[in-house]
Amino acid sequence: MVQQRIFRAVIMGPPGSGKGTVSGRIVKRFGLSHLSSGDLLRANIKAQTELGLLMKSCIDQGQLVPDDVISRLILTEMRSIEQSSWLLDGFPRTVTQAETLDGVCSVDTVINMDVPFQTIKQRLTSRWLHLPSGRVYNIDFNPPKISGLDDVTGEPLIQRDDDTPETITRRLRSYENQTQPVLEYYRSKGMLETFSGTETNKIWPHIQAFLSKKLFPQNDKVVGKA
Numbered sequence: 001m002v003q004q005r006i007f008r009a010v011i012m013g014p015p016g017s018g019k020g021t022v023s024g025r026i027v028k029r030f031g032l033s034h035l036s037s038g039d040l041l042r043a044n045i046k047a048q049t050e051l052g053l054l055m056k057s058c059i060d061q062g063q064l065v066p067d068d069v070i071s072r073l074i075l076t077e078m079r080s081i082e083q084s085s086w087l088l089d090g091f092p093r094t095v096t097q098a099e100t101l102d103g104v105c106s107v108d109t110v111i112n113m114d115v116p117f118q119t120i121k122q123r124l125t126s127r128w129l130h131l132p133s134g135r136v137y138n139i140d141f142n143p144p145k146i147s148g149l150d151d152v153t154g155e156p157l158i159q160r161d162d163d164t165p166e167t168i169t170r171r172l173r174s175y176e177n178q179t180q181p182v183l184e185y186y187r188s189k190g191m192l193e194t195f196s197g198t199e200t201n202k203i204w205p206h207i208q209a210f211l212s213k214k215l216f217p218q219n220d221k222v223v224g225k226a
C-alpha cells in the first residue's frame with residue numbers, strides 16, 4: 001500500500017475573516033482533521049473546566065490568552081491527530097506560538113485570508129454560531145434555513161460574548177500588534193499564500209484550487225498532458 005504523505009496546513013486571518021467557514025469547507029473537501037483554538041477554548045468554557053473558567057474573562061475582553069496555556073492545549077490535541085493530515089485554525093497567533101509549533105512539526109503551507117477590517121466589523125455583529133460544531137452563520141448573507149437553528153442538527157444558535165463592537169475593536173488591535181508579525185514570520189520563510197477579498201464565496205474557489213494543486217499535484221500533470 002502506498003503511504004500517503006501527511007499534509008499540514010495553517011489558516012490565518014483577522015477575526016471574522018471567514019476562517020471558520022473556509023476551514024469547514026477545506027475539511028469537508030480534502031478530508032483533513034480540523035483543530036481550532038477558538039473552538040477548543042469555547043468547549044472548555046462551556047464545560048466549565050478550570051482552564052475554561054480562567055480564560056473566559058481574557059477572551060471576553062478581546063485579549064489573547066497566554067502563549068503557554070494555548071500552546072499546551074493545542075499541542076496536546078495535536079497528538080491525537082498526528083497520524084493524519086490536518087488544518088490548524090487560530091493557532092499560531094503570536095511569533096512565540098509559531099516558534100513553538102516549528103519545534104514540534106513542519107507545516108507545509110500557511111493560508112492567509114486577507115479581508116479588510118471595515119468588512120469584518122460589519123460582519124461580526126450579525127454572526128451566529130452553532131457551538132458544538134463551530135458552524136458559522138451570518139444573518140445578512142449566510143442565514144440558517146430556520147432562524148436561530150443549526151441547519152444540520154436543528155440545535156439552537158448563539159451569539160458569541162466577544163462579538164460586541166468594543167471587543168471586536170480590541171480583537172482587531174491585538175491582531176495587528178501580535179498576529180500580523182506571524183504573517184511576516186511565515187512570509188520570510190516562503191510559506192505564506194495570501195487570498196484577498198471581501199466575500200468568502202469569492203475567496204473560496206481560489207483556496208480550493210490552490211490546495212488541490214498542493215495535495216494532488218499528479219492530477220494536475222494529467223490535465224496538463226491532455
Ligand code: ATP
Pocket residue numbers: 014015016017018019020037038039041058059060062063064065066067070089090091092093094097162171
Ligand atoms: P473568528 O472565530 O472569527 O476567526 P477570532 O479569530 O477572534 O474570530 P477565535 O479564533 O475563535 O476568534 O478565538 C477567540 C478568542 O480565543 C480570541 O479572541 C483569543 O482571546 C482566544 N484565542 C484563540 N486562539 C488563540 C491563540 N492562538 N492565542 C491566544 N489566544 C487565542
Ligand code: MG
Pocket residue numbers: 019020036038039090
Ligand atoms: Mg474562528
